[in-house]
Amino acid sequence: MPRVGPEHENYVPRGPYVWGFPLGDLNFQAFSSKKMFDPRWHLRKERFIAYQVAMLVCLAAECTATYSLDKYEDLQKHIESRFSPAHLYQNDLIDMEISTIVLCVAVACLFGADFFFLLQFPRRVYPKWYQTTKKVLAVIITLGIFACALGSTIVVARNSAILGHVSPSVARVAVEYYFRPPLRYKDWAVNIAWVVLLWIGWVGCVAATVVMFLAADYDAVHGTSPRAIPLLPTSSSSPSSQPPSSTSLPPNTASEKIYLPVPAPHHVSLQRVHEEGVGQAVRMEMDHETFEGRGREGSVVTPTRRAEAEQRV
Numbered sequence: 154m155p156r157v158g159p160e161h162e163n164y165v166p167r168g169p170y171v172w173g174f175p176l177g178d179l180n181f182q183a184f185s186s187k188k189m190f191d192p193r194w195h196l197r198k199e200r201f202i203a204y205q206v207a208m209l210v211c212l213a214a215e216c217t218a219t220y221s222l223d224k225y226e227d228l229q230k231h232i233e234s235r236f237s238p239a240h241l242y243q244n245d246l247i248d249m250e251i252s253t254i255v256l257c258v259a260v261a262c263l264f265g266a267d268f269f270f271l272l273q274f275p276r277r278v279y280p281k282w283y284q285t286t287k288k289v290l291a292v293i294i295t296l297g298i299f300a301c302a303l304g305s306t307i308v309v310a311r312n313s314a315i316l317g318h319v320s321p322s323v324a325r326v327a328v329e330y331y332f333r334p335p336l337r338y339k340d341w342a343v344n345i346a347w348v349v350l351l352w353i354g355w356v357g358c359v360a361a362t363v364v365m366f367l368a369a370d371y372d373a374v375h376g377t378s379p380r381a382i383p384l385l386p387t388s389s390s391s392p393s394s395q396p397p398s399s400t401s402l403p404p405n406t407a408s409e410k411i412y413l414p415v416p417a418p419h420h421v422s423l424q425r426v427h428e429e430g431v432g433q434a435v436r437m438e439m440d441h442e443t444f445e446g447r448g449r450e451g452s453v454v455t456p457t458r459r460a461e462a463e464q465r466v
Contacts, residue, residue, distance in 0.1 A: 197271070199364045203360040203361040208264050210357050211257040211260045211354035211358070215253060218257075218351075222247060225314070228314075228334060232327050239318055240318045241317075242315040245308050249305045252301045257354070295358040301351065309345070
């Protein structure tokens, strides 16, 4: 028996349930681009794109800040152990890097959780307190990323590590011996990359927060069920109720289609064709499934057969 997922009309949640989530609906096929970017859910594609940009770029900023933090900690340890009683003052940079790591983890937790729930449980209806908490956390985290990006920019652009408790000659020898990373923060490309990635991640957080608000407000009014989208594009002009005469069909005009009013949910179109041995004819295409479009039926219809088809319609 084929699996009936949340994208189907006759969907029924499958247990067992944990905190109200039907674990039987978990499916790796949900990670396919076809289901991730299904247009029947409002702002689904936009949310996935914004969430991924925010999470991945902030993850890159977090990893870069972690690398810089580790290198400056090693620099302090090596200088203080080899050139005692030297002490390296770099707490300003360390504080901003720790703040970056913490806030980027918060970005991954919030938007990553919403990403997974939207992917696996798109029909889930959440209580009002959950939606409010999610919005508040999104705003706080986005403001925190902005403050962290601004503070990191100021520290990297203006400040430097200070080597104290030793004479200038000893300090110069220590800096020449341990030259990487440099004491002046902006002279190291890793610090520049960390700050740039953090600003890009903040832009992604703003976009993710905006679409999260819009999607939550839409779901509160219209629900979380998928929308019905017609398979065939609608014409700007209303289709004529009278089909054209078979004598007025010019040959080789296959690009033009005539849409006939037919009972829902089927869609039928007659396409003008010209084939050898048949003469002037039309091709009738009929969708024999709903908007999911599992297949088509097509056949060449001569003027005689076409008249019979029009009478049936």
